[in-house]
Amino acid sequence: MTTSLYLYGSIALSAYFIWSIFRRFRGFAGLQNIPGPPCHSILTGNMSAFFDPDGWEFQKELEENYGQVVKIYGPLGTPQLFVFDSAALHSILVGDADAYEEPPAYSSLYGLLWGPGFFSSVGADHHRYRKIAMPAFATGKIRQMIPFFYEVAERARDGLMSPFLADGRKTLDLNNILNRTSLEIIGRAGIGYSFDSMRPEDTSEDRYAVTLKEVLPTVFKMALFIPLLPYLTKIGSSAFRRAVVGIIPWKTLHTAKNIVDDMHNAALKLILSKKAAVAQGQLDTRDDSKDIMSLLLKGNLTADEDMSLSDEELVGQTGMIISAATDTTSSALDRMFHILSLHPEMQERLRTEITESPEHMDYEQLGSLPYLDAFVHEILRVYPPVTPVMHRETLKDTILPLSKPLNGVNGEAITSIAVPKGTTVYIAISGANHNRNVWGDDALEFKPERWDHGKASTQNEKICGIYGNMMTFIGGERSCIGFQFSLLEMKVILSVFLRRFKFSPAKDGPVQWKMPGIIALPSVDGKVQLPLMVENMKE
Numbered sequence: 066m067t068t069s070l071y072l073y074g075s076i077a078l079s080a081y082f083i084w085s086i087f088r089r090f091r092g093f094a095g096l097q098n099i100p101g102p103p104c105h106s107i108l109t110g111n112m113s114a115f116f117d118p119d120g121w122e123f124q125k126e127l128e129e130n131y132g133q134v135v136k137i138y139g140p141l142g143t144p145q146l147f148v149f150d151s152a153a154l155h156s157i158l159v160g161d162a163d164a165y166e167e168p169p170a171y172s173s174l175y176g177l178l179w180g181p182g183f184f185s186s187v188g189a190d191h192h193r194y195r196k197i198a199m200p201a202f203a204t205g206k207i208r209q210m211i212p213f214f215y216e217v218a219e220r221a222r223d224g225l226m227s228p229f230l231a232d233g234r235k236t237l238d239l240n241n242i243l244n245r246t247s248l249e250i251i252g253r254a255g256i257g258y259s260f261d262s263m264r265p266e267d268t269s270e271d272r273y274a275v276t277l278k279e280v281l282p283t284v285f286k287m288a289l290f291i292p293l294l295p296y297l298t299k300i301g302s303s304a305f306r307r308a309v310v311g312i313i314p315w316k317t318l319h320t321a322k323n324i325v326d327d328m329h330n331a332a333l334k335l336i337l338s339k340k341a342a343v344a345q346g347q348l349d350t351r352d353d354s355k356d357i358m359s360l361l362l363k364g365n366l367t368a369d370e371d372m373s374l375s376d377e378e379l380v381g382q383t384g385m386i387i388s389a390a391t392d393t394t395s396s397a398l399d400r401m402f403h404i405l406s407l408h409p410e411m412q413e414r415l416r417t418e419i420t421e422s423p424e425h426m427d428y429e430q431l432g433s434l435p436y437l438d439a440f441v442h443e444i445l446r447v448y449p450p451v452t453p454v455m456h457r458e459t460l461k462d463t464i465l466p467l468s469k470p471l472n473g474v475n476g477e478a479i480t481s482i483a484v485p486k487g488t489t490v491y492i493a494i495s496g497a498n499h500n501r502n503v504w505g506d507d508a509l510e511f512k513p514e515r516w517d518h519g520k521a522s523t524q525n526e527k528i529c530g531i532y533g534n535m536m537t538f539i540g541g542e543r544s545c546i547g548f549q550f551s552l553l554e555m556k557v558i559l560s561v562f563l564r565r566f567k568f569s570p571a572k573d574g575p576v577q578w579k580m581p582g583i584i585a586l587p588s589v590d591g592k593v594q595l596p597l598m599v600e601n602m603k604e
């Protein structure tokens with residue numbers, strides 16, 4: 066009797082499983098006519114090549130060989146779309162944005178790591194987070210943060226670089242220096258906190274800073290389980306799940322739990338002390354009242370009850386803002402100094418422009434240096450730091466419009482694509498930034514000269530990106546809220562460092578760019594680093 070129950074149960078489960086797969090694939094049949102590379106593996110599709118840390122070639126193949134929408138294969142050969150057609154991107158991010166959402170696996174992951182906030186929310190909640198935070202990121206507020214940027218950049222110059230250049234020149238790891246500088250800037254200007262990351266030796270004992278560095282490496286060790294998170298996080302209560310995690314004999318899982326607890330406690334402590342200061346009216350008179358979190362807290366106090374954020378939500382926002390700000394900006398800065406070290410003529414032109422300008426510039430002055438502005442634009446266009454995993458999932462069947470017909474596999478022109486519910490859609494940031502239909506035939510060339518007052522001379526098609534007609538900070542309701550902060554921060558660091566130091570390639574090398582996760586990073590001999598020869602021009 067028991068055996069038959071097991072047998073019937075297994076047959077029913079298998080039938081359900083096969084039916085689910087069949088139903089899924091029948092839904093995706095309409096995508097078969099979209100051109101793309103062959104499926105590399107029945108189990109992993111094209112995912113190994115797509116997410117390979119050296120996957121640049123595969124991405125380039127997708128950008129160059131098929132069309133502006135490319136079909137690739139996900140796990141178990143499920144069709145997915147890699148999109149850089151400008152009309153299609155507009156539809157995904159703006160026009161038909163309600164039909165697309167952050168995949169549940171990633172919102173669950175971010176929710177577990179940081180709590181409720183931008184990256185773990187969708188729909189009305191996400192809209193609420195954005196509405197409360199927006200005023201703190203307004204141009205008028207960000208321009209007041211420029212003195213913080215100078216203060217930290219100069220401390221990096223005097224603490225992390227000059228002391229090592231007593232003999233005039235030395236090889237320094239710019240990745241380490243720029244990462245610590247970005248962290249301290251978001252600490253000071255973002256949350257009014259010092260991570261203590263400006264000491265000459267990397268001896269920061271700050272628990273918050275140490276924990277932040279451990280987050281992504283720990284998560285990537287558990288990457289295989291990310292797709293299961295939406296299901297696992299629904300089992301029992303949070304206390305029950307924590308108890309289960311406690312008894313599972315897996316060190317990485319325990320490390321992850323400790324990291325999450327440490328980040329949560331540090332952010333909560335900060336929020337509570339700031340809330341107390343705001344309530345006592347102290348914060349307005351203190352210098353750090355200009356930081357994003359203080360502004361957000363003050364906005365929160367006056368917000369309608371249904372809009373205001375709870376302490377847990379403020380904790381979530383804090384972690385997410387720090388993590389969104391640090392590695393992205395330092396990756397872009399890494400790329401800038403690497404490119405400048407390889408192109409002395411660009412470096413010299415930039416230095417001349419900077420040294421002819423005031424040592425401390427305000428918002429208008431920083432925006433008025435034409436070559437600095439053009440260089441920053443072109444780096445962010447050609448080498449976007451976040452790539453290639455910006456993705457969305459369709460919440461319902463929908464139609465993707467195209468700006469230019471695609472040649473279907475059957476040879477017929479495709480003018481729009483019927484995309485079934487549950488399809489993974491990649492926003493191909495670099496594909497859009499390198500698209501010849503937008504940037505002209507020299508799209509792949511690094512040419513700061515193409516920019517004039519924030520406009521590129523060769524473009525003839527519009528992209529819905531929030532900045533410079535590019536996709537680097539994407540566009541629409543989930544676009545980067547901190548792009549102005551980041552642009553000013555980068556310009557200040559470039560001007561402080563270039564005024565004093567000269568950068569050239571080090572003997573160690575060559576520097577290779579990898580994509581170990583969401584963000585591009587420089588690496589030498591398999592280690593994340595950017596060794597550059599730095600010369601102190603003042604000595």
Ligand code: HEM
Pocket residue numbers: 183184195251255385386389390391393394397449450451455537538539542543544545546547548550551
């Ligand atoms: C070069 C530097 C940066 C790049 C390339 C960048 C890029 C991006 C991208 C592509 C997104 C969209 C993520 C998604 O849709 O899942 C995003 C979102 C976000 N970024 Fe940035 N970012 C940068 C710097 C910053 C800085 C400095 C801050 C804060 C001070 C920041 C705060 C955020 C936040 C809070 C979001 C979430 C917005 C939302 O969901 O509504 N970012 N960023």
